[in-house]
Amino acid sequence: MGATGERGAAISASASESSVEVREERVSVPGGAVDRVCEPRNVGELESIVRAAGIDREGLLVMGGRTRLHWANRAQALGLGISMSGISGVDEFEPEEGVLHALAGTPVQEIREVAAKEGWELPLDSPGQLSTLGGTIASAIGGPRAHLFGPVKDAVLGLEVVGGDGVATKCGGRVVKNVTGYDMAKLYCGSYGSLAIVTGAWLRLRPASAKRITLRARSSNDKERFEAIRALSKLTSVRALVWSSTRTVGKSEITVEFGGSAEGVEHDRAKFNQYIPFEEIAEDTVDHLRDERSRTGSPVALRARVLGTRCHEMMEVVLDAGLRVSADPGTGTIHASGSLPGPSILALIRERAEQAGGFAQFETLPDEWRDTLDVFGSLGGTASIVSTLKRRFDPAGILNPGRFVTLGPSDGDAQAALQGDLT
Amino acid sequence: MPQREKPSKPHLESNPGAASSPESLLGDRPWAESCEATARPASAPVELIGRLQAIVGRENCLTRSGELFAYECDGLTLEPRRPLAVVLPETTEEVAKVVHACREFDIHFVPRGAGTGLSGGAHATAGSVLIECSRMTRVLAVDAEDRFAIVQPGVVNAELSTAIRHLGLFYAPDPSSQQACTIGGNVAENSGGPHTLKYGTTTNHILALEVVMPDGSVQHLGNQTGEMPGPDLVGAFVGSEGTLGIVTEITVRLTPIPEAIETMLAIFDDVVPACRAVGRVIRSGVVPAAMEIVDRRTIEAVEASVYKAGLPKDAGAVLIVELDGSPVCMEGEIRTIREACNAEGCQAIELARDEEERLRFWRARKGAFGAMGRLAPDLYVHDAVVPRIHLPEILEKIGEICDRHRLKLANVFHAGDGNLHPNICFDRRDEDELARVIQAGEEILKACTAVGGVITGEHGVGVEKRDYMHLVFNPEDLEPMYWLRESFNPDGVCNPGKLIPTTRFCVESNPKARGYDEVPL
């Protein structure tokens, strides 16, 4: 990391010119670490940091709430950490319109609370108290309530970003319908900060539910029951349905969160109870289930997404591998965690997920397994498009280098092209 | 911020039988000469046409003047441009071969669906080949369990919903043109419709795409779950107006037909209180499936047309509210809507008594553009969006702009989304009036953007609004849009001159891209 240190000094000099404080702090991530972190207080400061890094070809590690920093491929040539905590706050809220604007470093929980005060709900379900808006958008990960909310990108009306060239730009807008220009926000959502650093967003809110209840039941894991419950999850007042299971216990726990008008909720509760008896439990149980997924403490954690009709089959594959499952049957999403003897089982799980119409991502895994496993999976034929995008949006290859837009082992050319950017 | 030198031309919907046909306009348009001037060497097109005929069959490669006439424009009829040829492929392989052939002869190509676009997205540019998808009409697969269908791009929007109705499913995006427009065109424009309010626009319903890239290769974007790790390439492609490639297969999400649907007409004496009622509904927590406003002039036109639905002719505005979902929720939601409308002094509220009446209301709403043909020989359909809280003031402002320019205005719009369609009725033979129409259109866009709005909510930028992009974005904001286009379409051969201003493109570094500048407005 000697060379990195020298380049880091150059960035630090440039950053200090624009009076951005750079502090000594070590942050380790797969494949590397930074020893210095700066915390820009505004977008102008962030622009100058990124510009300086571009000149020096200094890899930047962009950090939000730091809840998902481990969830990445091995970093390449990291030099400076950028904490987005200084660019934070809900700076515009239009309760009459149901939209708000927040800066990227704002904890999602804070935005939820601001929205709730005026009877609105933020349709983002990222876990814990620490997840920031920028991190949530960059990783595009929802929680169990994605069942109702839809994907993260649906909540985003407009985005502001700083690109790899250190220039702040915006796309989209504050209105709820908009086709003015390309839908750039879609590219930034889910690109893990590899194409640009998100600095702020206009978000669409949903009316808060007049009534909410949460129910729980125990059930066997058999397919017939799973499918019956999955069908019930389509009822309009179901906000989330979590199926938790392990092979050792044998029984599963089904947690359902309902919301909407009192009539709608009561009607749908009755439908569930007709099938098997449910008991009412604490209203915030789904929050806990969601948060548990992000802090399993296990050596292996994965997220698979498959077609709804293949969800049970996929769940069985993962349970057979000895992992704990927390699934959202309504969206065909399976979170699993535990211990595995080696990487080949993960490769098999990925293969099965792809056969079931989707993919598998590995959130946590032993470092040595990264030699053979890509965290995000192969991009297939689109690898060349993604690598071209990376080259255009981040020509110096400084944004989260290697961590996200590292392509599968079969995508040698694109991989080489990307690495070429960094040298 | 760059200042515009001259106003863009408006979208003009010509009425059948109107005096000035596209052909008569052709001669006096400066770009027409430019087309001639930029044509490739005479032998190249002849050889290319032979190749195209070999790929799609002679009968599916149109080159005669009479045949090309119908393809000179889309719904933006002011600036017709004659393509070199129109090809009608039937398969992905044929599309790819056509693209390869065009590239070999250095000829641009432009994808086209039904040609109902209102911003000139499917206009041929400077001697280009139009690739029309109207023979690609197969529904390739329907999966009722996992609720998706795979269709070719030429499938007509409404026909897909008809084809799957027996499964209890429908395809939610419903542009008013849905009886004619294609799913491929909808993908390219990210089309909306009255039910966007609850169901979202096309982008929310597209899971995966097969695309013939501008280099002729075939790419598959997305998967049937609708989620892929990494940048959302499907999302970036939707709304790209045919500039990133040609969609040849589309996996769409299917939606269950709601158990209960209730449609209400709230009658107001003016459009402004109707807009305020929309604001109240939004604040109430009820999310209707649709909230549409039709103003007095539109009501007059509709009631005098085949779309007649018995709308009260003395009303200043009618607000159509549709609720759908669980039957047990309907009563409470209807009550909320009634309260919101009554609080804004609505004269009466009618609930559609049966399915027939409900469909009649919608026929009136969706046929409104067509009905306006009665008001004047030409119609300029504008499309802009404002935050919904600004609807009352912007409606007044638009009325004031049109009054000042002595223009006849009719409003019919997606009020729940803040998506305005001010329609200016005029006669293009009157040059002075035409100039006032253009001026008023520009002032309307400026008024909308001044309150935080945007210049298009669903009709797209195309060539019509390309030079108004600066009202929303500064040059830095546009730069990543060029990067996106260059990543898919590096030499600019696919639908050049659309969506983003042409001036930035660096001709020296990329000579093939000069086509962008060959499309004067």
Ligand SMILES: Cc1cc2nc3c(=O)[nH]c(=O)nc-3n(C[C@H](O)[C@H](O)[C@H](O)COP(=O)(O)OP(=O)(O)OC[C@H]3O[C@@H](n4cnc5c(N)ncnc54)[C@H](O)[C@@H]3O)c2cc1C
């Ligand atoms: C009366 C009327 C009412 C309308 N109402 C609405 C409305 O409510 N909401 C709304 O959003 N729009 C509306 N429109 C506009 C228009 O119908 C939509 O934009 C529609 O999606 C265009 O579809 P099309 O098949 O006609 O496409 P075209 O007009 O043929 O093409 C539109 C764009 O799509 C591109 N394209 C077409 N096919 C492909 C393909 N296979 N691959 C890549 N690009 C392709 C073209 O290059 C062009 O840029 C209306 C138009 C009319 C005339």
